[in-house]
Amino acid sequence: MSGSASERFPVHREPGRPARTRRVVLAVVAGTALVVALLIAGSVVASGYDRTAGGEVAVIRNGGPLDNNRVRQVLPPASARTWIGIGSTAHKYPAQQRFYTITADSKRGDREGVDVENDPTADGVEVGIEATVYFTLTSDPSALESFDDKYGTRKYRGLTGAYRYAWDGDSGWTTFLDQIVRPVISNDLRQEIGDFRCAELQASCSLVQNAGSGASSATATASNTNISKIQESINASLQADLNSTLGGPFITGVRFNLAKITLPQQVQDAINKAQAAFAGVTEAQARVAQAKADAQANEQRQRGYATCPACALIDEYKAIPPTITTFAPGAGFAVTPSTPR
Structure with a gap:
């Protein structure tokens, strides 16, 4: 007996069925690929739009695969949805008034945005400072572009050891303040406090510096006047010092409010005994x-x-x-x- 098995046992096949199945499968695959491609394309196009909230301003930098990394535009606060380009990044900064806290209490100072400040007086007493600095980031577009070039393209190390950009949310912004703005404020305070003796800033300090004499009401009045002088002097100098140190008028509307001067615990204990x-x-x-x-x-x-x-x-x-x-x-x-x- 000769011939192949198919010839000896013929199998009945419906003509044209394999071709139709292949066409259906290919159509489904093609349709799925098209949907995925459209979704990807839509996502890419959507990423090219951005907007700002009411309390923030955004510096837009190019970032496409074939583009440079220069500043493209600046979005004002509460902007409409704007085309910023595919691959661009938005560096968003606070646009409303902010504040920076200065305290002598180390328990309050172990967090971002709070500076523990203790400076020596003219007679060598390390006094603590309780104050607040109010300020606003500039709203001028050209100044914002320069600010982002200088301070928005590098990271700053926070108290937790993490590195953040200045535009990386509130944590990034306060980390920037701790690293760049805080030294300027501390320098001004150190210079001003160093021009006064302890008793000129805290009347009770005379109880332990001049044995047998109490703190008179005149001394207390003079210390309050001197604290006001320090506040006024820092308000007059801090804005210019920030402009000079930062390299431009980036921080505006600076207002320094000095609440009080505190004494070291051992000095305060001696005063209490006196x-x-x-x-x-x-x-x-x-x-x-x-x-x-x-x-x-x-x-x-x-x-x-x-x-x-x-x-x-x-x-x-x-x-x-x-x-x-x-x-x-x-x-x-x-x-x-x-x-x-």
Whole structure:
């Protein structure tokens, strides 16, 4: 017997079916690929649009595969949806007023955006500063472009050790302030505080620096005046120092508010002891004055008794407590109040 197996056992096939199946599969695959391609294309095109919120401004930099990395445009606060280009990046910065906290409390200073500040006075006392700096980032587009070139293209190390850009949210912005703006503020404070003695800034400091003398109201008034002078002086110089150090008018509307000057804990403890000692002296002086007044009153009373012996006896009777029913000042003499019927 000869011939192939297919010839010996013929199989019935429906004509044209394999070709139609292949066409259906290819159509499904092509359709799926087209949908995926459209989705990818739509996502890419959508990424080329951006906008800003009401409290932020954005510096747009080119970033496409065939493009440069220069500044493309600046979006103002609360901008409409704007075409920024495929692959471009938006560096968004705060556009509203911000503040920077300065404190002498180390427990409050272990976080971003808060500076622990202690500076020496002219007589070497390390005083703490409690203050707040208010400011706003410039809204001028050309200045913003220059600012982003200088400070938006590098990362800054935060307290946690993480590196962030200045435009990387609130954490990035406060990290930038800690690294770049804080030293300028600290330098101005150190210079101003160093022009005054401790007692000129904190009246109670005189209690431990000049033994035996208290802090007068005049000294307290002078210290308040000096604190106001420091605040005014820093307000006059800080804006110019920031412009000079940062290389342009990037930080605007600077306002420094000095709340108070604090003393080191050991100095404050010594002041508390001195105040307690002065209080003790005052109390003792009051007792001495009271004793003198009592002695003078007794002396005057005794003179009166010398001229009026009966008055002495009357006062003696008046001094008998109501609980005593019989009074016998001498032998053979006694006074017994009558019992009310």
